[in-house]
């Protein structure tokens with residue numbers, strides 16, 4: 001107790017938590033650190049340490065008492081095995097108006113705040129700034145990031161907004177919450193815990209909470225055999241398209257045992273996507289590019305269901321959700337193809353796969369310190385932590401304002417499938433498998449200029465019973 005009689009709660013920092021585990025000769029997974037920090041309970045920390053079985057090297061979320069995985073075992077299984085949950089062709093309206101952005105962002109805030117509210121207890125910003133009662137206590141707000149910048153002293157200052165008001169929050173570079181604050185993006189929705197300044201106009205934030213995948217999340221797995229092959233970025237029509245690698249891939253498919261092939265955007269190279277693109281095209285007519293792709297897919301066994309979503313090189317509008325490839329461009333494709341929007345959520349034998357081309361990865365790599373095109377899997381984790389596929393509005397990812405923000409990641413999928421960056425990366429975050437297979441195009445002039453080395457000719461095959469991925473290299 002402090003002299004005024006207020007309870008002063010000790011706020012656990014990451015450093016202290018990790019140190020306590022090290023004292024007990026244990027390494028600890030970052031998920032456990034963030035869980036203990038969120039609970040802010042020193043007794044919980046001691047309880048975990050005392051209950052870790054002898055011989056454990058790394059303490060994982062499985063060692064947290066009372067935290068048992070919540071597996072969604074009773075999933076409705078449709079007939080046939082493929083169900084398009086959202087992102088069916090025609091789900092998105094063709095046009096939206098600028099004034100629709102207000103309800104769009106309100107929906108984003110409401111849904112992400114709801115996810116956060118299951119773990120934290122926020123105060124409306126208006127109440128915080130109007131009343132003096134919060135000035136002595138630790139408090140939590142949930143806000144959308146209006147603006148974020150680094151101060152001259154290297155701290156992070158963020159303007160947070162909820163439906164009642166706005167408040168700036170300062171993350172001190174020497175405090176535990178700073179590594180999370182370093183990665184703050186405009187328009188993401190976060191929880192910030194801290195103390196108000198004396199005048200009530202600034203929140204000194206100590207902790208940042210993201211909606212994230214629940215720590216208890218246990219992915220659903222299929223109860224019978226089934227495999228899915230994941231690829232993206234074919235770029236048919238480009239002079240750098242790797243036809244021989246593609247042929248090896250098509251020849252392998254019948255023996256792969258796969259029931260599904262998912263293609264996550266950039267089916268063709270397109271026309272006029274970047275300056276002087278025509279110099280790098282072998283097919284300069286957009287219809288012919290799709291016809292050529294149809295021919296390239298003719299060898300895919302009829303039993304394999306092919307799901308095709310668009311990317312930024314495709315013929316549809318760039319604003320996301322991108323509509324499905326229009327009928328007039330589908331004529332040359334085999335009958336086993338299904339065309340969906342970008343993003344689209346599928347169920348394959350009950351296993352949910354979220355397909356998203358990944359344009360937002362450009363924005364995130366530009367804004368997140370130490371991010372790299374050679375490690376796209378890290379950006380998939382950033383998406384999952386924010387429960388949003390394209391948090392940043394107004395940069396390179398155009399968004400279409402629909403009444404429901406379809407880029408919110410809800411429900412949590414078993415697999416997040418992206419593309420766009422042409423580099424392969426695989427990750428697992430709290431049970432969710434993230435896959436970026438790469439591309440079917442060798443390095444373009446543009447990529448050479450910006451120093452991106454693609455990893456072409458790879459497909460990833462995932463076993464739906466185990467969610468284990470396997471990389472197949474056809475380059």
Ligand SMILES: [Fe+2]
Nearest residue numbers: 233266313420
């Ligand atoms: Fe691409």
